[in-house]
Amino acid sequence: MNIFTRNRWLLGFLLVVVSCLLIVGCSSNEKAKTAEAEKPTESLEKDKAAIQAVIEKQFNGPDNRYRQLWDAATAIQTANMNEEQYDAWLKTPEYNALIDYMNSTYASYFTENAYETFRNTDAFLYSYSDREYKLTTSAIEITQSEKERTLYPFTFQVMYENESGETEIVDFEGQAIVPVAGKIGKIQFNNQEKLLQKIEE
Template sequence: MTKNNNKAKPIIFLSLMLIISGFLIAACSKVDAEDTNKETIKKVLEHQFTGPDEQFVELFNKDDFTELGKYYTEVYGPYFIESAFDSFISALGGQYPTLATHNGYKLSLKNITIEQSEKNLYLYNFIAKVGCQKNGVEEKTASVEGIVLFSEKEKGKIEGFRYMNDNGLSEILGTSN
């Protein structure tokens, strides 16, 4: 009996190690996906709330919508599924950079907090602290809150993006004085 028992111990040990390794790999994959999704959100928010950059301002001032469309595709396209990209650009993508450019403000992203939903692993909430300044006047800040839904089919791509509350940022950027 002891000979069989001695042979069984390594097999049991190897089996346990394989099971533990499987759990660790699965856990690391979830963390990697979460980190990738958070990085994607950060990139989109950086483009939204830093600048506006010179290329955007130039295209905006030219009223060249074809080139502006190409710009949006280059800047935001890699982060969205196709249908979400179209709705983001038509509803939100140009909102803050356009207001800032039109009224002479510079935007700066100060801080981002991103949390994954416990109920839906594809859903994230964010708060972006944004500074805006015009002509050397004291900088004003606002915390922009929103949600981002990632695609289950196209990993790492945004399926839905919505600002829930900009806490007055639109009003600040809408003033020309």
């Protein structure tokens, strides 16, 4: 093999090697890009599903099982409990059944700290009243903020029906922060007073 032929062979071999490296590199980049694209999509779906589940559980109702457990727990609670009596009440089967039901309804959709806040403030807010009424959610729209990917503004409607069968639509809007896939870190509902007032009329 003369020098010219050998150089052509080496050049051809090098071109093949470089081509293979480029193909492998492009393939790896495409896989990486695909993985990056799939992860946000999967997270987005989990985030929206968690928000929608909380909206539906909170605003479809009232939750009669919660009412029963609440009534059972508060029936054994007295107005002037001292600290020892209150601590004993927290250990009763009735109170623990109530807390267990609240946890099983909402806890899986929140981070731990966020759930504690929600449970002590908004959870089952529309099931406390002993009046006869019905709430039904519809038109739930959840979008992801373009500037902050963990922020999700949302809107929805609640149809309120009183014991006489009269109905009224109440519009809601709010936002949720979801720092971990499918786990709400904070959720806020605006204009809650209007529906609460309708229930108590």
